[in-house]
Amino acid sequence: MxxxxxxxxxxxxxxxxxxxxxxxxxxxxxxxxxxxxxxxxxxxxxxxxxxxxxxxxxxxxxxxxxxxxxxxxxxxxxxxxxxxxxxxxxxxxxxxxxxxxxxxxxxxxxxxxxxxxxxxxxxxxxxxxxxxxxxxxxxxxxxRTDEGWRSELVSRSSRMADLLAEARLVAQGDASVLLRGDSGTGKEVLARAIHKASQRARKPFVAVNCGAIPEALLESELFGHVKGAFTDAVSNHKGLFQAADGGTLLLDEIGDMPPALQVKLLRVLQERAVRPLGSSQSIPVDVRIISATHRDLEAAMAQGQFREDLYYRLNVVTLQLPTLAERREDIPLLSTHFLSLLAPKYGKRVSGFSPEALKALTLAQWPGNVRQLFNVVEQVCALSTTPLVSLALVQRALRTPSVQVLSLAEARQRFEREYLVGLLKMTDGHVADAARLAQRNRTEFYRLLQKHDLTPGLFKSDGAPDADIDPAVAAE
Structure with missing residues (x-):
């Protein structure tokens, strides 16, 4: 044969x-x-x-x-x-x-x-x-299975085919999965695909970036709190473990989780139950854990920054995502796919890239991987005035540090929330002081906090680590 x-x-x-x-x-x-x-x-x-x-x-x-x-x-x-x-x-x-x-x-x-x-x-x-x-x-x-579970993973490279075959098999079980790969390689997209291919697909998929939320906030975000647990806790709040009950919880950048919270997370995984802040009762939860990191967790363990027992509980199965440079044959496919997604957003009638532009994209370095490619394609889509994206426009975008393209309203919203978080951290959660610094009355300031779902009491913890990224965008 x-x-x-x-x-x-x-x-x-x-x-x-x-x-x-x-x-x-x-x-x-x-x-x-x-x-x-x-x-x-x-x-x-x-x-x-x-x-x-x-x-x-x-x-x-x-x-x-x-x-x-x-x-x-x-x-x-x-x-x-x-x-x-x-x-x-x-x-x-x-x-x-x-x-x-x-x-x-x-x-x-x-x-x-x-x-x-x-x-x-x-x-x-x-x-x-x-x-x-x-x-x-x-x-x-x-x-429906094929379209549903991997529709966001556009690829035809053998490297990705092998990875997706493994992911499809892993999805059938319930073992904890650790996704490793450089920033921008698509760890959250793969986690979402595993969830869609699993028996938990009809239940929630919840993602949280452990390194982007202050420690005082992260504990409440993960495990919840009860009314009266701290100042401004005016009602019970379900944490993300409860929100993901029956489904999948992605703990992104798990390597950045503070040591004190690592202990509490390990207890939750062992007992399969969470205890909200201020509560004496544990609540059973059925959640599959997928973790993701770009850090060297073995080195972090050797330096005492990551618990060995937690590592082995999270690392039942490891999947390594390739860099974009390791799957260059996917770049033309990804580029044209992103262009087709973005063209309606900018009201553009673009049919593709010129051969020279596509060659330039394929040969570029891409330290920011797929996320950087998406941002470059968005930039050229926003600026393109011809049906075919030109080489000059691609070269211009590649020379410019690629940033996420936001509308003015989105940028203002993001800045406003980060500004409020900074004020609350600076004033240790005292609303009157924060409102005075913002030159707003307390009623208006409270309204702003409510708009951005910020609880001042969670900032009343001395020594909380800095966070430049807000929880609303933490899972991006």
Whole structure:
């Protein structure tokens, strides 16, 4: 048996006859392809136009689309653009005559999985299909599962395919997971995907950044408090453990959690119950814990900054996210995907990147990883005045330190909250003093605190660590 048949056979046994969608207006070619692919163990749906293919995709999701470039009406390249917009992770293979090779090469740079030049050998075709399925191994017979659990993870790289295969398996159990990777690699996105693929998918997913919230606030945020637990605690407050009951709680930047809270977290994990601040009663909780960090936790343990017993309880399964530089083949796909998401926000009709611009993006360093790429794409989208994003615009964005693009209203909101947090920390939670510094009366100041869900009493703890980021954006 040849290599393609081996690969296809393994795929077939794993996924119970993968589905293919074949698009060609030549009835004889369509019939021949369907027979060959059916004999190779695939389920084949055959249609004669791009419009019919899109209608079919609304009903049933295949694992690979094979399309002729020359079609009546909407051509194969237009079909690919529409598939990319609707289903970014669905591999498309184009079948092309010699005259359309330049178009096919350009389409490959924009995200087409591969193209074959007619006439092609059956073995070559089966090889390409097997590769496409191998790089997208998580597609299965349940369209909703595939679309739902990893829809935010746009990738076709083998490195990410291996990671996602592991994540899909891990999701089926209930073990604690530690996600490791540099900042901006997508740890929260992967955590959310694991939750969606798990039996807890219908329950809440809650994320908290342990390093972005002052210690006095973090304890109440995680475990809750009861009425009267401290000044200004005028009612009971459920913590994030209770909010995530039955679901998944992501403890982002777990390596930055203060030592005193590490002890309390360990107790919660051991007892599977939380005790709100000021309460003598424990409340049972059923929560799956996913932790994430960019820090070297082994080094932190050696320096006494992270508890060894907590580390082993959190680190039942470890998943390591690659840097963007380690998955460069995903950069064109991610860039065009982000552009399609952002264009409506800025009211732009952009169709993609020029080949030179896409090459510049692919070769860039990306120390900030996927988050930095998103910010760069947002910047060029906001400033673009042409259907194709130019090389000059990409180079300009790459030279500029990429920052998150906020509307003026969003920026004001964020500044206002950080300003109030700073005042409360400076005045040790005394509202009268904070209002005086802000040159506002107490009634108006209380109204501002209520608007931003800030409780002054939580700032009445001496020696609380600084926090430059507010809880409202902590899970970003």
């Amino acid at each position: 040849n290599h393609a048949s081996d690969a296809q056979g393994r795929t077939s046994s794993r996924h119970h006859r993968p589905r293919l969608l074949v698009v060609d207006d030549d009835a004889d070619m369509l019939r021949l392809l369907s027979m060959r692919l059916g004999a190779a163990g695939y389920q084949v749906s055959a249609v004669a136009s791009a419009e019919a293919a899109l209608a079919h995709l609304d009903i049933e999701r295949p694992q690979v689309v094979l399309s002729d470039v020359r079609l009546p009406g909407k051509d194969g390249l237009s079909l690919f653009d529409e598939i990319r917009r609707r289903h970014p992770s669905l591999p498309v293979i184009l079948l092309t005559a010699h005259g359309t090779i330049p178009d096919a090469v350009e389409a490959t740079s924009r995200g087409v999985f591969s193209y074959l030049t007619k006439p092609y050998e059956a073995r070559e075709l089966l090889d390409k299909i097997a590769q496409a399925i191998a790089l997208n191994p998580l597609a299965n017979d349940d369209q």
